Amino acid sequence: MAKILAVDDSASMRQMVSFTLKGAGHQVTEASDGVEALKIAQGQAMDLVLSDVNMPNMNGIELCANLRQLPSYKFTPILMLTTESTGDKKMAGKTAGATGWIVKPFNPDQLLTTIKKVLG
Template structure:
């Protein structure tokens, strides 16, 4: 059975690029346009990994990570931040919120897939 990955980014083109790479590697993908949209789509189904942008309207990535960690069903789901932010302070904030990895855009799809394969839940 395919593993499910939630991709959260306000850029439709970025969601498409990430989605193509993940689907090509055999994953199922749920897409959301911001943190609030993503929370609305987390309805109790098994999600093996989440990939989230940091800078988004409505709910940013750090707030999204904090909100996800409050939900028992998703508390242990690994979250990868995929962002243009490369400042150490932002990374520290993301890690403190519960993010497991930080991938800086622009990224190579195989680089992202490597991170996904390391972190995705069994």
């Protein structure tokens, strides 16, 4: 069981991600944008952060950069949920310190397979 922070401004995506992960036995905390996520992250360490890229207030790339500034998130896997299959968005994510990405649309099985890559 891992502690996972799921960040997406879309409630349906958030619910889907969270439902899938909880179904696989993980403990999920939800946030609807980068600001909310960062606030949660400042309070507790997570084993994995899954974040959408395009969000109001603070987007996923900014969130990622901010999280890497926190001592307890220095090495935490951060995966971006992105629809962009083009390289430049992925590059921006990597530069900000993202571990990897999951390309939308994805289904629950793909999500679980991908997070297995980074969870112990």
